[in-house]
Amino acid sequence: MNLHTALVHLRREEDSRVLWVDALCIDQTGSIEGEEEKAHQVQKMGDIFRQAKLTWIWLGEASSSDDTVMDYLCATEHQCDASALEFQPLHSFFSRSWFRRLWILQEALLSKQPIAKCGDRETEFIRVVKLRQDLVFGNLGNSRGDVFDLCYLKHCLREWDELKNYLSVRGGWPLVYAMLMMEQMECTLFADRVFALLGLATDSDRQCIKPDYKRTLPEVYTEVCAHIIKSPENCLAALHSMGVSDGSGLPSWARDWSEPKRVVWHFLQRPKNRDEIWSILPKIEPQPGYEWLNELARSLPWKIESPSNGHADLARFSQDFHTMALKGIVVGTISMSKAAIEGGEWKDICEAWRQSACKHAKAYGNPAKICEVFGNALCQGSYRDGQKNLLTDCAEGYQRWINGEDVVQDLTRDGESGTRSLNDFGHRTKRLCPGRAFVILANGFLGLAPENVLPGDVVCFFMGCTAPFVLRPRQEKGIFAFVGETYVPGIMDGEWISGADEKGIMEFWIN
Template sequence: MEATAAESYPGGQLNQEDSFRVIEIQPGERNAPINVRLVTTNLQDCAPYEALSYAWGDLTQTESIEVVTTTLDNGDNPSAPLSVTISCADALRRLRCRKAPRSLWVDAICINQTRVPERNHQLLLMPRIYSGASRVVIYLGESNGADSSDAVMDWLREIHEPSDSSGHLPPPDLNVIREFLGRRWFTRVWVLQEVRLAREAIVVCGDREVSWDAFRELRDWVANRRVYEGRHRFWDLPYTVQSLVSDGPVSVLSWLPSYHAQLLHKLVHTRDLGATDPRDKLFAVIPLLEWEIWRYREAYPAAAPKESGRADCETTEFDYYGLSPAEIFTDLARELINGIGLRVLYCAATPAAIPGLPSWAPDWSYNNPQVYHVAFLRLYGLAGETGTQLRVEAASGGTIAKLGDVCDMHTDYLPLEQWEALCEPAHLECELDQRDLSRFIDVLFKGDTFNESAAIQAVAAVKRYNHDKSGDPSPKPSSHSLDWIFKGTAQETALMDIFQSALPSFQRQAERLFHACHRQRLFVTDAGCLGLAPEAARIGDQVMIIKGLDAPFVVRPEFASSDGPEAVLLLGTCYVERGTKTEAGRVDLYHTISYEERVIR
């Protein structure tokens, strides 16, 4: 459910607790103007209807439709225009019957998006609206050609319901399937609730139609391909497909101890999904989570978590859209911290996209951050907090004295040569000695190397790639024989693809390198400690170790006063090697620090 620009809405007010509206799309030819009747009804005695699940698309690209409002007292009122997005109009045109009306619930039309009280009220009803529909119609958009989306839809229908006449239908090209699953619908957070609560769901793309159950076969096909070809040669299905085609009600709820832990888990896993209104990143998952808790308790009453955080998993009346995104996310962070502790900070990253958000409050509208898998971290208690400031016990892990460029795997940029130069002792003109090289390798992989020899070769191969990509005429770097790794030239090959001909174990090690370094910067502290920091870091920032948390953070000091603790801005988590070199050998950094009170603003 997302919001359009304000305009005159043709429907009247919804006066009953379970009132909502449906539309009847009037019959017409394919390209005829769109006319609908807007009917007010209630959940108790409404006529059968379908619910539409689709992506709104560009809010600036709209089309006008004609709406006739039907009321119990006055019958049909004169028609009035209503602007909807092009995507909505395309869906209505595609789903319209030629000779009979078709009843649908469509959020952009059935909810007055300009009235905050109504949006709040309908938000609470949406789970019942989708679960009460005879089926949910998923509209992915129009076809983009017989050899692309049409081919995928035909293949999905064939693997789900094989026909004797067509024979074996081979899968489309892998890039075609990827493009199909890259359609906007698969990236939206609201669709999780819309499909999960459906009695039945069908997928419409152009003039093709297939049951949503066909995506279970797609999931199994991808899993089998990954087994035979290796994860490095494949890709992950969109979270919307992975999560919505699960077999049965068993889920993470069996090992997450509380409602707050379950909510945080759901927010982390849906973080890459989008919503036009950032507040919907929360509002879309709360009803879904509560429905899943109810299903899990129903199926496994003895094993279900005892504490839910909400009475009988019912969402209470709340002024959802009357609060700003900053207020919503700040209150959410405070509630999560009160419920499960400071591990919520692992999800915070600066800069936030939402103005006025404290640095300790995760910005859930911010996609693709480098965050930890918080559901697997230990549970700790809460330090005190006041207003928009969070008080913690923390210690300094040093000040960033040297800082490298940002790695960006999407542009084939992993500046290992520059990073390595930051680590070299000033008096050395050669590459790192073996002891320093081990530290460098450890940091590049964030301590996750199962084969140091393969890790060293992977680093050498990336440096060789960078050398060839730059066209440097000097001798190729590294003493290793790396010709077996490369197929084609660096100009023709993406950095992430240079290991495709290597052994699977080598490829997995290289994957860890790319994942660890993406959107990170190598740094050296004033004490000589190496680490990887988020891209927002700069020289002069500090490494801060919060008592009770495993991962350190990069923070930016704001001020220190004589009558209060030091205030800092939280930039995000970082990786720091476990010790610092000294004349006596290596000292465990985490065992030589003292904690003081700090304020995170």
């Protein structure tokens, strides 16, 4: 966005106005001296926005494509009806580049009085937040198309009140949550994927992670990944977002935050009564793990020589951060994997997966149970109807989606023909499955795993964590590569581990 244009719209004709402009005040030269100065400046940005009396948020110049949205935002609240807004202007407004930039989080979340300005018109930013929330609760995005497909800030806007409260009460937004929730936001320098969040982070995060533009990207990412994996806020929760491709220069247990994001939703367990509708957000209650595994694993002496770096001694790292050690137990070996066909129709892909499940998923007994479990894997155990009621009959939800019975023909306000969703099973499936493969374990369980999973990989539980993960055995015994999170119905709630053999508990060295 053009700074000159913004200043033209912000200037006063008759008197002067003093502004602090981040685009001017943060050194962008790329020189060694500039990098040192920028690191110093970046550490101050959070305090600058917190102390500002008023913050102008420049959304860009006015456009006829979304004028009606600005009319709505500038009108008095009793005149507003979000359902009357048409799809195209809404899509155009929320597709503005401001809604995709990572650095804007501080100005929007930390400022006492943020004002959104579009051309010569302005409105309190909270009106933009409320519009996003009204559209979600009104089911607009699901019935007329995805208004927010290019709005990477959508999850943050959806949880705005909770995030503001978190910052106020807790004094910061832990990186273990922020890194995952904001992973699709854009920034020019990949190191800023970390540094741009420090102004929002907790004191403990800022004490451990300092902006340093002289360090290599692998060094920054490895240190940050280790830090959030052992986060006292929710130890091991960050494992859900970890895993790298070969040749990244990072340990397999880390994350290359500069890579395109193939996975949008993560298999994070959440309260069943949570009032979430179309999105699964990485904000969960800390999971203590399974008592049986925790007790026995803690009695097993660590083999790694470095002192404990993990919360409650759950994770350890070698001095060079190359190796991570976790204690746990193997559930089983993956015998078959089927990745989604690139560009394929999701209904066809899922039907092919279902046929494999009916043939090979013997752990669940009869065909009806297999179909229920298969549907469970696709939607992560639940979905909602058009009235936001929680539904758990996954076999029925799957079949209605396959048969096209999850939508009905409807008319829009302008009289055009459209569809209205009766439930979001298909929506969840199409959001959860990209970047993943359907797998069968040798012991007959089925599930979803990272798309790079291979036969011979093993599914494990770790001490202090209730979710299973996939590891790949390396040639040396006890050494593994980290593949990623997995979702396997029938073992997610402790059903399998209650009958596990304690002799199988071991220390995994992951590099």
